Amino acid sequence: MKYVLKSILVIMALSLSITTAAAHKEAAKHKSDGKAKAKTKAKAKKTRKTKKAKAVPARVLFEKMTKAADVPPQSFGSYAKGCFAGGQQLAINGPAWQVMRLSRNRNWGTPRIVAYIEKLARDTKAKDGWPGLLVGDMSQPRGGPVSGHASHQVGLDTDIWLRPSPDRRLSLAERESLNSISVLTKNKKKINPDIWKPAYLKLYRRAVSYKEVGLIFVNPVIKRRLCKDAGKDRKWLRKVRPWRGHYSHFHVRLICAKGDKQCKNQPKMAAGDGCGADLAKWFKPKKKKKKGFKFKFVPKKEMTLAGLPRACRRVLKQ
Numbered sequence: 001m002k003y004v005l006k007s008i009l010v011i012m013a014l015s016l017s018i019t020t021a022a023a024h025k026e027a028a029k030h031k032s033d034g035k036a037k038a039k040t041k042a043k044a045k046k047t048r049k050t051k052k053a054k055a056v057p058a059r060v061l062f063e064k065m066t067k068a069a070d071v072p073p074q075s076f077g078s079y080a081k082g083c084f085a086g087g088q089q090l091a092i093n094g095p096a097w098q099v100m101r102l103s104r105n106r107n108w109g110t111p112r113i114v115a116y117i118e119k120l121a122r123d124t125k126a127k128d129g130w131p132g133l134l135v136g137d138m139s140q141p142r143g144g145p146v147s148g149h150a151s152h153q154v155g156l157d158t159d160i161w162l163r164p165s166p167d168r169r170l171s172l173a174e175r176e177s178l179n180s181i182s183v184l185t186k187n188k189k190k191i192n193p194d195i196w197k198p199a200y201l202k203l204y205r206r207a208v209s210y211k212e213v214g215l216i217f218v219n220p221v222i223k224r225r226l227c228k229d230a231g232k233d234r235k236w237l238r239k240v241r242p243w244r245g246h247y248s249h250f251h252v253r254l255i256c257a258k259g260d261k262q263c264k265n266q267p268k269m270a271a272g273d274g275c276g277a278d279l280a281k282w283f284k285p286k287k288k289k290k291k292g293f294k295f296k297f298v299p300k301k302e303m304t305l306a307g308l309p310r311a312c313r314r315v316l317k318q
């Protein structure tokens, strides 16, 4: 009897220890399962966060840059997909220019475009009788995508207003409120004879006269007028390219600097003065839309850092 009792006790102890071990094992498994779950959760959170960061428009990141990247000047990418380092700020007042819309902080560019504006302003005042330039948007301190423009990203573009500078220094408030003037009629189909002066032709011709200029964009109606008035000297007209808008300002684009390896020039332009078929295309009557056609507005996705050259990430950190 004593022996039987002992055996029962041993069996009970054994089964208890087995159950405890199993319980421990189960608990450990739960713990590791929990850990793995937490790990996956954290990973998913991180991925969500990176995805979100990646989805931030590059424009927002570049708008935050208030100063230039203090390194030698270099442009990265193309005019409509890029950025630049080593930027310079155009002085807001010069002997022959004033910068407009100062609150935007867009009077930055590579030293070449800054030098170009200063030179054009001085030359056109001294030689063409233009009273002085009102300078519109150039680039942000480090370039990148900028609201209201497709290009202006690599520090090689600038807008020049068609409103001549008044013969006095504009106040900061006036630089925000004063608008440029259009040289076209209200329906934008013709040149406004009350506004247009021969000095405009001189200004446009001067603007493209420097070898660093790739092109300028002007409204097709303006190009048509320049083609008509240019006379025998027509070579310069090649760099005057028709584009929509551009009736109250013109846009100057410099070519990439020699040796600036990551700067992407735009394709070469066709030979000739561009006053023929190329210009006529702009005046062809538009095709009528089919009946029942409904225009569906699809908002364009903003460019993220992933869409810009890799070097632009570095430019943001410099």
Ligand SMILES: [Zn+2]
Residues within 6 Å of the ligand: 149, 152, 157, 158, 159, 250, 251, 252
């Ligand atoms: Zn422009």
